[in-house]
Amino acid sequence: MNRQTGKLVAAGVIWAFFLYAAVNSDPIDGYVSVIKRETSVDQSAQPAGQDDPLRRQVLEWKQQKDEQPIDAKLDPAWKAAVPGYNGRLVDVEASIRQMRSTGMTTPDQLVYKEVPPSVTLEQLGPNPVYRGNPKKPAICFMINVAWGNEYLEPMLKTLDRYKIKTTFFLDGSWVKRNPELAKEIAKHGHEIGNHAYSHPDMSAIGSQRIREEIGRTQKVIEDAIGIRPTLFAPPSGAFNQQVVDIAANEFQMKTIMWTADTIDWQNPPVSTVIERVRKKMDNGVLVLMHPTASSSSALEQLIKMAKAEGIAPMTVSEVISSNRLDVP
Structure with a gap:
């Protein structure tokens, strides 16, 4: 081996030694570990494709x-x-x-x-409302009150027994005569609506009288129980567009009608009341009742019928709202 060749061999040995040391040193080990960690992606932390x-x-x-x-x-x-x-x-x-x-x-x-x-x-403007949306599994047994005091307590007890809140539309002159009963209804947590003051035919009176009937009732209800109703039920269901417009534009109230009528003021048998409602019981239905012997006796069975159909009894405002109600 000549001198030049020896130098080349020696240089190669020295280079191989340093290469071996570098590969086995901690910095390289650390670098390789980092690369492995970065390439081992935690799939659960990444957005799924x-x-x-x-x-x-x-x-x-x-x-x-x-x-x-x-x-x-x-x-x-x-x-x-x-x-x-x-x-x-x-x-x-x-x-x-x-x-x-x-x-x-x-x-x-x-x-x-x-x-x-x-x-x-x-957004639809002033219009009467007869029902809730047909897809909403809700019903209201709404009660118009201008007389029938003796049946209010048993009806309130029935509603309490089933933990139901409903809507009572109160006649203004009735509230004036019976402020304590009005307070009792509100105390049970029921929604209070306006039923005019003297039970007139709202479609046959002028605009000033319409304002008086609605406004006077608003005041007497507010004075008695501190509530200002947002719903108006025309007595006997008699109204015209002028009534609806005044209620909406001047009193910020929706005009509420009904889908099913018990006609309980005729004092029919309890079975007749139940059958009238049964025929129309469905999602979004508003049932018209009064504090009568017939409706007081029928109320519990009507509640059971609704629940058996998967329809939840509640207030008018809840029935006509767009909020979902998913009953199991």
Whole structure:
């Protein structure tokens, strides 16, 4: 081996030694460890793609479960406004988070969000309302009060027994004579509506008298129980557009009619009252009642019938709102 060749061999040995030391040193080990950590991605912390089985399942359920909102509309047959109903849409991301958190992949773990309709009851302008939305599983046994004091207590007891709040439309002159009874109704948590002052035919009186009937009743109710009603029920269901406009524009009140009439003021048998309501019992129905012997005796069975149909008894305002009510 000549001198030049020896130098080359020695240099190669020295280079190999340093290369070996560098590869086995801590800095390189640390670098390699970092690279491994960065490339080992925690899949659970990353947004799931369309190929993720859980996401695919939630999207499939979403197609089945989504319910689009229903706009409020004017019913040409009834010549009245029909309230809208909020939609119910599956929130995909919230549902996935919920299922990963609970470890359960079942439809009851889906998370929903309510979506309001594009057209609301208020946007339709002043119109009478005869019912709630037909998709809403709610009903109101509303009670117009101008007489029949002896039946108020048993009706209140029945409502309390079933933990139901309903709407009482009070005649102004009745409130004037019976402020304590009016307070008792409000004390039970029921909604209070305006039923005019002297039970006139609202369609046959002038604008000034309409204002007096509604306004005087508003004042006497507010003086007696500190509540200012937002709902107006014309006595005997008699009204015209002028009544609806004045109630809405001057008193900020909706005019409320009914879907089913018990005609209980004729004192029919209890079975007749029940049958009249049974024929029309459905989602969104407003039932007209009075504190009579017939309706007082029929109320409990009517409540049971509604519940058996999956229809929840509640106030008029709740029935005609667009808020969802998903009864199990």
